[in-house]
Amino acid sequence: MLEQAQKVLKEHFGHDGFRPNQGELIERLLDRGDALAVMPTGAGKSLVYQIPALVLDGLAIVISPLISLMKDQVNALNEAGVKAAFLNSSLEPREQAEVLEYAATGACKLLYVAPERLDAPRFVALCKAAKISLVAVDEAHCVSQWGQDFRPSYLGIASFIESLPERPAVCALTATATPEVQRDILGALRLVDPLVLVSGFDRPNLYFGVERPEPKAKRTCLLRLVRERKDQVGIVYCSTRAAVEEVCELLCENGVAATRYHAGLSASERHANQEDFLYDRRSVMVATNAFGMGIDKSNVSFVIHYTMPSDIESYYQEAGRAGRDGSPADCLLIYNKKDVQTCQFLIDKSFEERSADEPVEASRILYERDCERLRQMVFYCTTTDCLRSFILQYFGQVETAFRCEHCSNCSTDFEVEDVTLEAQKIISCVLRLAQRNRQAGKALIVDILRGSKAERVLAQGYDSLSTYGIMDTVPAKRVRYVLDALVSEGMLVQTGGSYPVVEATEQGAAFLRDRQTFEIKVPKRLPKEEELAKSAALRGLKPSGANSSDPELFEKLKAVRFRLASEAGVPAYIVFANATLADMCEKQPATEEELLAVSGVGQVKAERYGAAFIEAIREHKAG
Incomplete structure (x- = not known):
């Protein structure tokens, strides 16, 4: 059956072989066993269940919370000659009835459904009458309360599977799951003797960067980052609707073809804006995290977080929407300390809402x-x-820190500075406050140390502290930088809650008591000429088609793709991904047989689109 699976892989999806771990997982499902796959975005999770669905007799049920992804994947499957359909709230009752009738005929091989549909009477009747070959649970971390996107509707999946006349193979898939979440998935879905494969969280094609501008320079920083990628497709994430409106207006005023997406827009406008982005009529989408989950747009070259998410899981999932086809892409985050306050406010609000419905201890x-x-x-x-290294350590993939040489920190020249005296002053200030049974947040501590005359400092009598004004000649940014380093190293700790305060740890007290030294890394100050040269080098790092062997041909093939996609009424990336066009530039096929050797070109698409691409290549070669 694995040989048959490889034939299906080539015929419909245009790949000669399976990626790491795909073959083992597919073989397990073909043997009707259970599996849990933790694979990064772009590693081919969908094929893990799509291939067995095409090989096995019967109908595969794919449970997904992502309405956009359902439509995207069904479009892509239909283009590849696979009969698939989806069932969710975006369809009218008449359309839902047609889908159910289609699935009942036996012609449909994959049916995507939202978890809320699992107990709908007509859907239940279909599943009891049809032969279910397998059940795939996508975004499986949603079943865990420890996951970043818990959905109560996922808790009914195990009961749904057990209600089927014959238990099919079950596959759970996710891109982001800590070991704790993985254990929760196994238990909540009641997987039977599952094959668990964690293929790693690393995405080598992604460049990670953090920008730390002054608060007033945040908008300027964003404009610079977008302008440096003016020929590329990207997403800018904001935490609030108001920020989305502000940023979208800023970009449009500065000549960027941007659109917006958030829950405050009408359904029709959200749909229209999403279509503009998917069909490349708009190159930048400015959105809250309501957008993008499941958007299978393969040519996203950058994701910029204008505001910081509240956790690594959400950040990595959102950033991972860049470079889905394996092409180089940038994941950039603009950090501002005010974002921390916004995140804490949302966490506090969520806690209050949970406490009203759940036991206080659990909340x-x-x-x-x-x-x-x-x-x-x-x-x-x-x-x-x-x-x-930080991200991979967080997910438990590596124990020892390393340098990737492909992130903003690895590409920045740092120098080590001894800041022992400054650290002593900061920790002493925190301890002096504690002696008076007082606590303060980071901003107030900085004000005290710098001798601020603000009312909140003087009214509380903080000007009488022995540490008041002992860093009056040190810039606030520098004090804050050292303070953050002390928190990062465990000398100080910042509490949670609406009003987080800083406290000294035993490690911090020992630092003072034992007269230890404290060093930090700070960016080297480069001469102005070197800074400009470095910026120019980064701007030219990945122009459109830079990952192809012939950028001019790449652009011509993109034009052919756009025309064919417009005629077919599908997004351009559904026809062929950028990575496939890059491989065409490398191999420059002259016949349909040679075209089939290009990665991502299957039999169906070769017959449907091949002639146009072969002709474009022939004309390019002829000059």
Whole structure:
């Protein structure tokens, strides 16, 4: 059956062989066994269940919370000659009835459904009458309360599977799951003797970067980042609807073809804006995290977070929407300390809402988990160590830190500075406050140390502290930088809650008592000429088609793809991904047989689109 699976892989999806772990997982499902696959975005999770669905007799049920992904994947499957359909709230009752009738005929091989549909009477009747070959649970982390996107509707999946006349193979798939979440998935879905494969979280094609501009320079920083990628497709994430409106207006005013997406827009406008982005009529989507989950747009070359998410899981999932086809892409985050306050406010609000419906102790455990996740997110934004290493360590993939040489920290020249005296002053200030049974947040501590005359400092009598004004000649940004480093190193700790305060740890007290030294890494100050040269090099790092052997031909093939996609009424990436066009540039096929050797070109698409691409290549070669 694995040979048959490989034949299907080539015929419909245009690949000569399976990626790492795909073959083992597919073989397990073909043997009607259960599996849990933790694979990064772009590693081919969908094929893990799509291939067995085509080989096995019967109908495969794919459970997904992502309405956009259902439509995207069904479009892509239909283009590849696979009979698939979806069932969710975006369809009218008449359309839902037609889908159910189609699935009942036996012609349909994959049916995508939202978890809320599992107990709908007509759907239940279909599943009891049809032969279900397998059940795939996509975004399986949604079943876990410890996951970043828990959905109560997922808790009914195990009961649905057990209600089927004959238990099919079950496959759970996710891109982001800590070991704790993985254990929760196995238990909540009641997987039977599952094959568990964690193929790693690393995405080598992604460049990770953190920008730390002054608050007033945040808009300027965003404009610079987008302009440096003016010929590329990207997503800019904001945490609030108001920020989405502000950023979209900013980009449009500065000549960027941007559109917007958030829950405050009408359904018709959200749909129209999403279509503009998917069909490349708009190159930049500005959105809240309501957008993008499941958008299978393969040519997204950058994702910029204008505001910081509240946890690493959400950040990595959202950033991972870049470079889905394996092409180089940038994942950039603009850090501002005010974002931390916004995230904490949302966590507190969620805690209050949960406490009204759930036991206080259970709500408190989840609240403390969310606060710890936020702390880890802040550490990511403020660390001077390798960003990729930080992410992989967070997910438990590696134990020892390393340098990837492909992130903003690895590409920045740092120098080590001894800041022992400054660290002593900061920790002493925190301890002096504690002696008066007082606590303060980071901003107030900085004000005290710098001798601020603000009312909140003087009214509380903080000007009488022995540490008041002892860093009056040190810039606030520098004080804050050292303070953040002390928190990162465990000398100080910042509490959660609406009003987080800083406390000294035993490690911090020992630092003072034992007269230890404290060093931090700070970026080297390069001469102005070197800074400009470095910026220019980054701007030219990945122009359109830079990952192809012939950029001019790449652009011509993109034009052919756009025309064919417009005629077919599908997004361009559904026809062929950028990576496939790049491989065409490399191989420059002259016949349909040679075209089939291009990665991502299957038999159906070769017959449907091949002649146009072969002709474009022939004309290019002829000059």
